[in-house]
Amino acid sequence: MKNRTIKIGMLGLGTVGGGTLQILQKNGREIERKLGVGLEVKRIAVRDTGKKRPVAVDQELLTTKIDHVVCDPEIDIVVELMGGVGAARQAIIRALENGKFVVTANKDLMAQNGAELLAIAKNQGKNIFYEASVGGGIPLIRPLKHCLAANRIKKIIGIINGTTNYILTKMSLEGMEFAEALAEAQARGFAEADPASDVEGRDAAYKLNIMATLAFSALISMDDICTEGITEVKLRDIRYARELGYSVKLLAVAEEKEDGLVLRVHPALIPLSHPLASVENEFNAVFLQGDAVGEVMFFGRGAGALPTGSAVCADIMDAARIIKEEIENGIMETDFTKKEVIPPHRQVSRFYLRLKAKDEPGVFAKLATAFGDARVSLDMIIQKRSDAETAEIVLVTHNVEEGRFRQAVETLSAMPVISSINSILRVAD
Ligand SMILES: NC(=O)c1ccc[n+]([C@@H]2O[C@H](COP(=O)([O-])OP(=O)(O)OC[C@H]3O[C@@H](n4cnc5c(N)ncnc54)[C@H](OP(=O)(O)O)[C@@H]3O)[C@@H](O)[C@H]2O)c1
Secondary structure, eight states, rough: OOOEEEEEEEEEOSSSHHHHHHHHSSSSHHHHHHHSSSSEEEEEEETTTSOOSSSSOOOOGGGTTTTTHHHTTTTEEEEOSSSSHHHHHHHHHHHHHHTEEEEOHHHHHHHHHHHHHHOOOOOOOOOOOGGGGGGTTSSOHHHIIIIITTTTTEEEEEEHHHHHHHHHHHHHHHHHOOHHHHHHHHTTSSOOOSSSHHTTHHEEEEEHHHHHHHHHEEOOGGGEEEEEETOOHHHHHHHHHHHEEEEEEEEEEEETTEEEEEEEEEEEEEEEESSSOOOOEEEEEEEEEETTTEEEEEEEOOOHHHHHHHHHHHHHHHHHHHHHHHOOOSSSSOEEEEOOBGGGGGOOEEEEEEEEEETTTTTHHHHHHHHHHOOOOOOEEEEEEOSSSSEEEEEOOSEEHHHHHHHHHHHHSSSTEEEEEEEEEEOOO
């Protein structure tokens, strides 16, 4: 490549865009020294050019027209940091068709349209880099694509949503109820004004989809991922879990078994001795198990302007190196195939169940019989408290197929001695 500056066009200058620009400005010289080539931000598309920005930016660079970025023949790398699916997908396709490399932090888009976009990139002799789409500043995509590429990945288990981890930490350590913890997360900038995608588990499911796609070279649709959020997690269950030696976390789990893939996001009890149990507040962590490497754990800040900007800048640098060296594509994964997914009712787990029953003799025996009849074996059964008429009981099962467990719960709820089924949570080992 002739000795020229590599030109960057950005779509979006919000939280992540601002962080990215700030890093390019602050560490620009160091980045250029490492690359051996200069980087220049040539154009930035935003919705409102008059908005006050937390980062210094030349007003001349701003435009409200996405085409001014993706169609500019001088721009080499388009960095998509707008979010959303429709406009971002169109913009990335246009950028690729116009011969640009693409960097994005967009998990919603990569989870739902990643395979399509990567195929377009490959056809164009270009590539899409998306390290920032999972785990913010934590390296996860690059390890899966490069460092662990020689492994058969057996299992991924992670805490990959900072908002829900912050809420669960506040509930657990400060005794807050869900609504109070959510309000505090919003006040401190760890939760969006509309927190639905986070608290309902969708954000974690998008990220799990992206990691599992790479880990298992599988085509995964969002419907393949059994997704439950934390809106139904009660402070009382967190307290009881702690007494039993567990912490409650929103876990994202992907596993390749002989008969198919297990893909799920749900709150779960995890032993206090497990390293993921001590991942608190907005932090994220991911455990990967490879057949050669064994267990590897990644930990850090899963969101925020600078941590996410750090991953975006690393991707810009990767794209710049490819452009400088005139290598086609760079390393890319596009060989994804559809694989069998084990449906939730056939997935095996331990379960925690809290219920209320009439406080009368023989209740434990009746419960044990109902579970025994459904071939669900119990690990523990404890009476937590009782009032004049009802007793609150907590049960933990051994491993059981979910379908069989749900059947037993259905039988229980029809028993006159059971007043209510209050909570069901999975227990991770
Ligand atoms: N925030 C995080 O910590 C984080 C972490 C990991 C990944 N991500 C991902 O990074 C992406 C960006 O997130 P963010 O938090 O930085 O979002 P944000 O703060 O809402 O910023 C979005 C930016 O895109 C611009 N924009 C939106 N629609 C546009 C359009 N149609 N045309 C031109 N500009 C448009 C906005 O312009 P205005 O400024 O003029 O409104 C704004 O600058 C998302 O995909 C998100 O999932 C975020």
